[in-house]
Amino acid sequence: MPKITAAKVIVTCPGRNFVTLKIETADGVTGVGDATLNGRELAVASYLTDHVIPCLIGRDAHRIEDIWQYLYRGAYWRRGPVTMSAIAAVDMALWDIKGKIAGLPVYQLLGGACRSGVMVYGHANGETIEDTIAAARDYVAQGYKAIRLQTGVPGMAGTYGVSKDKLFYEPADSDLPKETAWSTEKYMRVVPELFAAAREALGWDVHLLHDAHHRLTPIEAGRLGRDLEPWRPFWLEDATPAENQERFRLIRQHTTTPLAVGEVFNSVWDCKQLIEEQLIDYIRATVVHAGGITHLRRIASLADLYGVRTGCHGATDLSPVTMAAALHFDLSIPNFGVQEYMRHTAETDAVFPHAYSFAAGDLHPGDAPGLGVDIDEAAAARFPYRRAYLPVARREDGSMHDW
Structure with a gap:
C-alpha cells in the first residue's frame, strides 16, 4: 500500500497566481495537482491546508475513487468552486502517483x-x-x-x-x-x-x-x-x-x-x-x-x-x-x-x-510516467503570491453586468 505520509500546498506567482498540491507517499513517490481558482486562490489553499490534508495522511494513495467519495460525500457541504477545486487537486496528484508507481502515463x-x-x-x-x-x-x-x-x-x-x-x-x-x-x-x-x-x-x-x-x-x-x-x-x-x-x-x-x-x-x-x-x-x-x-x-x-x-x-x-x-x-x-x-x-x-x-x-x-509535469519548488519560491482580481463589467448606464 502506497501510504500518504505528507502533503503541502505551494502558492506561487510566476506572472499569475497558481496553487499546487504536492502529495508524498511512504516510498517517496510524489504527485502534483492544480488547485488554482482565479481571483480566489487563497480560499482553496486554506481549504486544502486546514481541512483536507489532515484527512489524507495515512490513507492508501491507490484508492482514488474512495478518497474522491470521502472528500465529496464526507464533507456534507458539497460542490462549489472552492470544494471541487480542492478535490480536483487531490485527484490529479493521486493519478500522478498511480502512474509513476505503474511506470505508465496516466492516459494508459x-x-x-x-x-x-x-x-x-x-x-x-x-x-x-x-x-x-x-x-x-x-x-x-x-x-x-x-x-x-x-x-x-x-x-x-x-x-x-x-x-x-x-x-x-x-x-x-x-x-x-x-x-x-x-x-x-x-x-x-x-x-x-x-x-x-x-x-x-x-x-x-x-x-x-x-x-x-x-x-x-x-x-x-x-x-x-x-x-x-x-x-x-x-x-x-x-x-x-x-x-x-x-x-x-x-x-x-x-x-x-x-x-x-x-x-x-x-x-x-x-x-x-x-x-x-x-x-x-x-x-x-x-x-x-x-x-x-x-x-x-x-x-x-x-x-x-x-x-x-x-x-x-x-x-x-x-x-x-x-x-x-x-x-x-x-x-x-x-x-x-x-x-x-x-x-x-x-x-x-x-x-x-x-x-x-x-x-x-x-x-x-x-x-x-504519471502526469508528466512537476513543480520546481525553488523556482516557485522566487515568485510570491500577489493579489489579483478579475475585472467586473458595468453597462453604459452604470448598472452591473455579467463579466
Whole structure:
C-alpha cells in the first residue's frame, strides 16, 4: 500500500497566481495537482491546508475513487468552486502517483489513447478586425487548426478577450477589480463583421470559434448565433449564464450554430439537463474546477450518451499541471472535441517543467510516467503570491453586468 505520509500546498506567482498540491507517499513517490481558482486562490489553499490534508495522511494513495467519495460525500457541504477545486487537486496528484508507481502515463491507465493527438485552439485578438485577422494568420502559420477570434468593439475602451500582449491574455491583472464598460448592442454589430472578414482572409479549412463570455440574454444569443451561421463557426461559447440550464432551449430554437458552455461548472449536476436535452454541443468543464480526472470522466461519459463532445477550458489561470491532466483525459475519451490552449510565460514553464508538446495544431501529453509535469519548488519560491482580481463589467448606464 502506497501510504500518504505528507502533503503541502505551494502558492506561487510566476506572472499569475497558481496553487499546487504536492502529495508524498511512504516510498517517496510524489504527485502534483492544480488547485488554482482565479481571483480566489487563497480560499482553496486554506481549504486544502486546514481541512483536507489532515484527512489524507495515512490513507492508501491507490484508492482514488474512495478518497474522491470521502472528500465529496464526507464533507456534507458539497460542490462549489472552492470544494471541487480542492478535490480536483487531490485527484490529479493521486493519478500522478498511480502512474509513476505503474511506470505508465496516466492516459494508459484510463484505457489508452483514442487519438494520436489533441487538437487545440489558440486565441487571436486585436483592437480592430484587421488586427485580429493578422493574429489569426500567425496561428495558421504555426499550424493551428482551430482559432478563437475576439476583437475590440468600436466605441468601447476595452473588450473581453482583447489584450495588449498577443501571446498571453491574463485578465486578473489588478490589486482590486477593474470596472469595465459594456454595450451588448455595439458588440452584436461587430462580431458578424469579424467572422465575414475571417472567412474571406483565412478560408474554410480552419475552425473559427468565439466567446460571448456570458454577456448575452438567450434571445440575443439566438440572434447572434443566427447571424454567424453563414460563416460556420465551430462554436459560440458561453452565450448566456447557465445557472438556469433551461435558458439554452430558447437559443436552440433560433440558431444552428453549435453551442459550448461550462468553464465555470463544478459538477455533473451543473450540466445534466443541458446534456440530456441536447441543448449544447460541447461541454467545457475543466479538470481543476470539476473535481479532477475522476469526476470529469463521469461528465464526459454522460455527454457521450447524447452526442455532446468536450471542449475543456484551458486559459492561463490553469497551471501546466491542469493542462497535462486535461491532455491525458482528452487523449483517452471517445467524445473529445477540442482543447483550449493558452501558452504560459517562460517563468511559469520554468516553475512547472512538463512533458507535453505541441506539433501541427495538436498537443500530446508525452509518455512520462504519471502526469508528466512537476513543480520546481525553488523556482516557485522566487515568485510570491500577489493579489489579483478579475475585472467586473458595468453597462453604459452604470448598472452591473455579467463579466
